Amino acid sequence: MAELDSLIAQFDVQDPAFIANPYPILSQLREATAVFWNSQTNQWMLTRFDDIAATLRDRRLGRNYSHLYSHHEVGRSEPDPRWDSFHQHEQWSLLCLEPPDHTRLRRLVSKVFTPRSIAALRPSIEGFSADLLAHCRELETFDLLTDYAQPYSVAVICSMLGVPNSDADLLLGWSHDIVKMYELESTESVKQAANQAASEYIAYTRGLIAEKRTKPDGLLISALVQVEDEGESLTEDEIVSTTMVLLEAGHEATVNTLGNGLRALMKHPDQWQRLVAGEVDAKTGVEELLRWDSPLHLFERWVLEDGVQIAGQEMKIGDEVAMLFGSAQRDPRRFASPDQFDIGRGDSSHVGFGGGIHFCVGAPLARQELAVSLEGLVQMFPTLELASEPTYHPTFVIRGLTELKLTF
Numbered sequence: 001m002a003e004l005d006s007l008i009a010q011f012d013v014q015d016p017a018f019i020a021n022p023y024p025i026l027s028q029l030r031e032a033t034a035v036f037w038n039s040q041t042n043q044w045m046l047t048r049f050d051d052i053a054a055t056l057r058d059r060r061l062g063r064n065y066s067h068l069y070s071h072h073e074v075g076r077s078e079p080d081p082r083w084d085s086f087h088q089h090e091q092w093s094l095l096c097l098e099p100p101d102h103t104r105l106r107r108l109v110s111k112v113f114t115p116r117s118i119a120a121l122r123p124s125i126e127g128f129s130a131d132l133l134a135h136c137r138e139l140e141t142f143d144l145l146t147d148y149a150q151p152y153s154v155a156v157i158c159s160m161l162g163v164p165n166s167d168a169d170l171l172l173g174w175s176h177d178i179v180k181m182y183e184l185e186s187t188e189s190v191k192q193a194a195n196q197a198a199s200e201y202i203a204y205t206r207g208l209i210a211e212k213r214t215k216p217d218g219l220l221i222s223a224l225v226q227v228e229d230e231g232e233s234l235t236e237d238e239i240v241s242t243t244m245v246l247l248e249a250g251h252e253a254t255v256n257t258l259g260n261g262l263r264a265l266m267k268h269p270d271q272w273q274r275l276v277a278g279e280v281d282a283k284t285g286v287e288e289l290l291r292w293d294s295p296l297h298l299f300e301r302w303v304l305e306d307g308v309q310i311a312g313q314e315m316k317i318g319d320e321v322a323m324l325f326g327s328a329q330r331d332p333r334r335f336a337s338p339d340q341f342d343i344g345r346g347d348s349s350h351v352g353f354g355g356g357i358h359f360c361v362g363a364p365l366a367r368q369e370l371a372v373s374l375e376g377l378v379q380m381f382p383t384l385e386l387a388s389e390p391t392y393h394p395t396f397v398i399r400g401l402t403e404l405k406l407t408f
């Protein structure tokens with residue numbers, strides 16, 4: 001027990017050393033227990049793949065509780081009114097809704113994210129990638145994140161939604177400030193910046209929606225607006241939240257998968273060579289990038305019913321459950337030699353995109369974006385290597401590099 005307490009104490013999201021390499025501690029925790037109470041965050045934490053995969057699909061838990069209970073009923077305080085804009089920005093997003101609202105909105109959004117419509121985007125995605133890689137080639141050393149991954153993923157999502165790419169920097173800035181709120185602990189100044197960004201972002205999105213009403217362009221925001229205009233039940237607030245969640249979810253994780261994944265490849269030159277030699281194709285390789293160094297480490301659920309037991313642990317209504325994705329992705333019960341980075345593993349049934357009703361709606365798009373990037377990088381830079389040692393941002397939930405300087 002003392003040993004478990006000491007391990008839990010080492011699960012320290014404020015410790016840069018833990019964030020730089022959380023896997024040894026996660027592995028020891030996972031072997032010690034399937035579930036533990038984290039009194040720092042007041043959450044049950046799940047460590048093993050099977051429990052996490054099952055929890056994602058368990059409808060007795062939800063991403064929200066407010067459709068069933070008041071904050072008071074689950075023993076929580078009311079949201080701080082100082083951060084109203086932040087709460088407003090996510091209130092009607094897919095990620096915060098539960099059925100029946102979630103079902104209605106998800107059906108609409110899914111219409112645009114079919115494998116067929118995503119495949120049709122491939123030529124323009126390849127175009128964005130080729131242009132940016134050509135720009136990187138002109139530099140002696142380039143930062144994969146700022147010179148490629150960020151402008152690339154924003155260009156893709158903007159073109160899909162119908163947002164002018166000239167506003168990409170604005171969107172990036174807002175999104176970076178907002179997503180810091182999803183960490184387990186945030187300072188007042190982080191909250192203030194996130195709230196300010198959300199408020200500006202909401203005003204911007206409302207303007208964009210007004211524009212689409214007068215000048216429809218057949219793209220996603222226009223489609224959502226049209227549904228509302230045709231008398232279906234999509235409110236302006238829902239369109240605003242949906243637009244914003246797609247923009248945010250649509251690029252932060254993709255950028256960090258590219259950053260963490262290319263770092264892994266540079267640290268394992270034999271695996272990079274397997275791609276260069278054509279022994280493993282990019283589509284297969286992408287699955288290992290998503291598994292081996294997760295860009296998203298923790299997702300939460302609320303217990304909505306009595307009688308819930310996970311890994312033998314009884315839980316009560318209002319309890320919060322944190323699923324440690326980075327731990328699940330390295331669980332030896334599910335993956336053979338899980339710490340080995342094997343670019344040819346090709347196991348696509350990891351939990352990188354979640355599971356159940358909130359399964360990532362953008363997964364086919366993300367997979368395509370990542371495969372196109374990997375293909376382009378391998379072709380253009382077969383001798384790619386690290387130009388300096390990369391470091392991780394001091395954030396655990398959304399885990400990514402500050403920069404990834406590469407040379408060729």
Ligand code: HEM
Binds near residue numbers: 063251296358366
């Ligand atoms: C490598 C890139 C990506 C990763 C690793 C990723 C991961 C995830 C995960 C794990 C979830 C489920 C969260 C939960 O169950 O609590 C999720 C949901 C979601 N993702 Fe992604 N995502 C990626 C890219 C994208 C892209 C490109 C888009 C859109 C363009 C997108 C849009 C969404 C949306 C809207 C949801 C919420 C779905 C719902 O609640 O019904 N994601 N994503």
